[in-house]
Amino acid sequence: MKPSSSPVKRALIVAPQWIGDAVMTEPLLRRLQARGERLTVGALPWVAPVYRAMPQVAEVIEFPFAHGGLQLRERRRLAKQMDGQFDVAYICPNSLKSALLPFLAGIPERVGYLGEARVGLLTHRMKNPAKGQRPPMVAFYSALSGEGDVASDQPRLHLDTTEADACLSALGLQRSGYYVMAPGAEYGPAKRWPTRHFAELARQLQKPVVLLGSGKEADLCAEITQACQGADGSSQATILNLAGKTSLAQALCLISATQGLISNDSGLMHVGAGFGVPQVAIFGSSSPLHTPPLNAAAHVLWLKNDPAYQPPLDCAPCFERICPLGHTRCLNDIDATQALAFL
Template identity: 40%
Template sequence: MKKYHKILVVGPSWVGDMVMAQSLFIALKNARPDCRIDVLAPSWTLSLLERMPEVTQAIAMPLPRGKFGLIERIKLGKSLRPEGYDQAILLPNSWKSAIPTFFADIPVRTGYIGEYRWGLLNDARKLDKKRLTMTVQRFVALGLPKDAKLPPVCPTPALTISKDRQQAVIDKFKLISSPRILALCPGAEYGPAKRWPTEYYAEVARHKIDQGWQVWLFGSEKDKADAAQINKAASGLCTDFTGRTSLAEAVDLMSLVNNVVTNDSGLMHVAAALDKKIIAIYGSSDPGFTPPLNDKAQVISLNLDCAPCFKRECPLGHTHCLTGITPDRVLQLIALTEAEPT
């Protein structure tokens, strides 16, 4: 007889969603501490999963995001048969994401109906968007019985960081430790309607540098131009990590900062899972749908009549939902947290 319930979770493809998925992993462990949780996910998310102690094994999805690859998905599923999973939980709603679990002969395959995938799921759930208003609630609910009371209690994501990993990034980037480090995350993969103006970030950077803070800029290769503008306006006194780190290194670096100013982005969720003091700026997206899961987070949203529109670019051409949030307001919120313990 098996000593644990062996679960395969098919993970999401976005950084923020993968962080929120940890709430599901924690909930599964709380319900059955002896269960084993493996996660099938894009290879670039594996460094996040390594920092989630609830996950036993991370399995890299061999196909890039968006590729159908029917034959490859069938082969992947068959290769997983020897693992003997008792249940699969599918977080993506796509038809193709369910193919490997079907061909892995997993007896219970749980997920939302999504793209009409009744034949691939045998524990198909209908998503009640009125009761499950948050992404994290939708993830956690899939780990509960069908008749469970909703919305569920959602554990807070908590990435684990080792001193060795912290020291490794300190040594690699030749950093000087400081009790006052501000992280700025000016990017947002979804589009410009989620990005606070770079000149506003620059004003915050200048002000904190003048007060003796270090300011670190985080982001991907796509954010380098914005980060360069911010750093130029700050007389080159920021430490710019955009495009210079792996996701793993970015997580470990973020663990060293005190405060974070960020758009609604994957890095926002990383910072929240590291229990950082966060000021999260929302424009076209909804802070009620994907909020930072952290009691220390402060959300700024102007709640304009046209927001949230969920558009990549402002359909009205002005992004007042972002430009109306002034640097002074952000600086005031940072000041309120400075006397609080990290």
């Protein structure tokens, strides 16, 4: 008589709320799926498309939550629907509210880092490293698997080529026939390369440039478009400004097929890394030692580690939203020629 196979372990992954962090959880999910767990990801609507680009995910549930507040009634309602559906939950965010749903749903194993007074909500508690000692975020998330050797993990995203090509066709674009620029960084201006530098780079590229970003970044993209116009009003570069005009799913399609991506340290930077596209990632107030684009085709520009740059940037990384010293040298002094060298 054949031995009965053990039942598949049903896992709920509570996703981070930021696009870049969502991408950086992919190696964790790959590890869990490789050892036989069936993965359901619970994610906020604005990051859910990232998980649909991960083949190891069996199902994506869009959480009906908004920023801020416990929204306890909504969490209890959803927890009741989930009762008995999962054996284990991996809770990626460190917040109290992110651990509430698995607790209320009675999921037997609840794995997460200690933080925000949620000791009683977790059954498997991991020590949260001090902020200055935290490993790169991919390793931080991968460690939730309980396995070692997580430092070398690299995120991988995948889209159906037919779906991506249909998106490109609707916009009159072809694979590798354009560049993508993502000039935004929601955290603040100390992470944003100046728009004049983006515009100068666009003028030097030999293919059309697609500008991507949220509606909040429409003004930044409009500045780049305006700066690419000559004195007579003629365009000095072919620009397709799609800021605020695409869904995240469409943005993923556009990035997956680009000739190259130029961005700040942002969520779309990590999307480009996940697809393995050629990219230039520009760092200012943040650090590529903590959130690098893990991609063999990525080139990081960060003046902090450039020995030829003088005087040295002793202030970097400051991790501030706005430059405390008022000069933002870390970004202003990276010119378009430096980026062009890698495209």
